[in-house]
Amino acid sequence: AQSVTQLGSHVSVSEGALVLLRCNYSSSVPPYLFWYVQYPNQGLQLLLKYTSAATLVKGINGFEAEFKKSETSFHLTKPSAHMSDAAEYFCAVIGNTGKLIFGQGTTLQVKP
């Protein structure tokens, strides 16, 4: 069975600092992995996805994630945080029947 663990329910960074949101997965098959972002009172928006092509995946808004099989990780990074990045971020893995299995989410706070 597939599962996802996000380390850190809250992350706080200063504007301009590196953003690092951690995600570890468990999967018995090669995983398809996703990062979604949720702004307040909105639905989820896809940031990026890994589907077994390149291990470094670039997404929207300057975010990227690297798939590391040896570490079963898919951490999300952005070199320089912007105030508009404040949101909740969800890592997810595809389960059977294509349903998404989500981590608990990480709330990113960006301080001026």
Next chain:
Amino acid sequence: GAGVSQSPSNKVTEKGKDVELRCDPISGHTALYWYRQRLGQGLEFLIYFQGNSAPDKSGLPSDRFSAERTGESVSTLTIQRTQQEDSAVYLCASSPLGVETQYFGPGTRLLVL
């Protein structure tokens, strides 16, 4: 083109009442998913439709929850005899056949008093 839409955006109901939540997927998307997001918790899968059949209902929490879909179009999620623990944001997502990316609607925020 138009994205996934959901209605109502907000619903307040009394304990014991039935509610219907609606999802209009992106045109041409054969796969449709319902998820629930309770306050302070992650997103839970509820049910998956491929066309108008539901091959995976494993996430429905009780027999008070049911869903149907008309062809490859609108879906309704019905909660009977609502309880306070049903209060959550209900999210719908759709996906083209054979493609993994799911596109989410804005959700319906349900509050059971």
